[in-house]
Amino acid sequence: MVLGFACLPWVSDPANAEPSGCNQPASRAITQIDVPGRPFSAVPSADGCSIFVSLTGRNGRSQVAVLARSNGEMSLLRTVAAPGQLTGMALSGDGKVLVAATGQGIVLLSTERLVTGAENALLDGPAGGAGAGHIYVAFTPDDKRVFVSAERSDTLSVYDFTEGSTGSVMHLAGQIRTGGAPVGLVLSPDGRWLYSTSEVGPGERSCAPEGKGPVHPAGMLMVIDVARAAVDPASAVVARVPAGCNPVRVAVSPTGDRVYVTARGSHAVIVFDASKLVSDPDHSQQASVPVGPSPVGIAVDGAHVFVANSDRFGAGRNASISFLDVNHLDVAAGRIPAGGFPRELKLTRDGRSLLVTNFGSGSVELIDLERLAELRGITMK
DSSP states (O other): OEEEOOOOOOOOOOOOOOTTTTTTTOOOEEEEOOOOEEEEEEETTTTTSEEEEEEEEEEEEEEEOOOOEEEOOOOOOEEEEEEEEEOOOOOOOOSEEEEEOOBBBEEEHHHHHHHTTOOOEEEEEBBHHHHHHHEEEEEOOSSEEEEEEETTTTTTEEEEEEETTEEEEEEEEEEEOOOOEEEEEOOOTTTSEEEEEEEEEOOOOOEOOOOTOOEEEEEEEEEEHHHHHHGGGGEEEEEEESSSEEEEEEEEEESSSSSEEGGGGGGGGEEHHHHHHHOOOOOEEEEEEESSSSEEEEEEOOSSEEEEEEEEOOTTTEEEEEEEEETTTSSSOEEEEEEESSSEEEETTSSSSEEEEEETEEEEEEEEEEGHHHTTTOOOO
């Protein structure tokens, strides 16, 4: 499967641009903006001036919302129609291409055209198969490959991504078998390993139902050799370890030494030693930290782990963002208020702010991380 598109006339290099005012702190610790749909993923542009938000639609009608960020405020610049049911998104390292999962495959979008409002922001996308449930995507740090998790077909797809003077091409290199309902994907900082969650693994049925679901086995974390996945995806898995009930997202520390998984059904964050995941997987788990109800999104900086407590299967009144001190992982250090069903978390590139998509209440919030002490006493309205 091959996808090609014409070389784009970039006005400037968004990866190197540093416009003034875009990353300025807001006057409030939490800035919130309503969006015209259910926000799944929010991805900041390379320069920090724009935020791309996937608005998950029905009947093949989704949108990408483009938020402008300036002088500490966010505003809705425009929305752009996109096919399928948009969910997870990722930005290429050069900031030029946004890749999004659509349920049946992936689409590629021009970030410049999204920002400027030019026509044909949708570059194209290979089909992935009806009913496959493509939900999450990840670019390798060198932009050579894209990984896509297919929640309903229990596979990861591996795409080669290349750029040249005549344009860009994506080619399906192969697939990797997973456990049940794979979702979360993240690359190690050096690009050597891909970490992937599956909600259901092999073993005894030890996990209680979520909502109306059945009793089921614990899920797992897979470790995938990225170089091997490029040539022989079927044999690229180097480790599979238990990761609590319904593990759904995964994050890695900036130094690559720890891997963090949100176990939604266990209401906990599972912490792994990254080196032992490969050398001694049976002894790789370092901690299981209780957080709020049904944690989903997760983000990590050098000092804290941030967790979106979705309260997805409750009344929604207990939704929040927990934060953990990386040096004291025995208990959550505090909580930050959130809207309804906070789903995804994303740090801005400067590490000073945290983006939250409130899927249930249709809003995106920007949290000033330099004011964590102040955030504990805020009540969302």
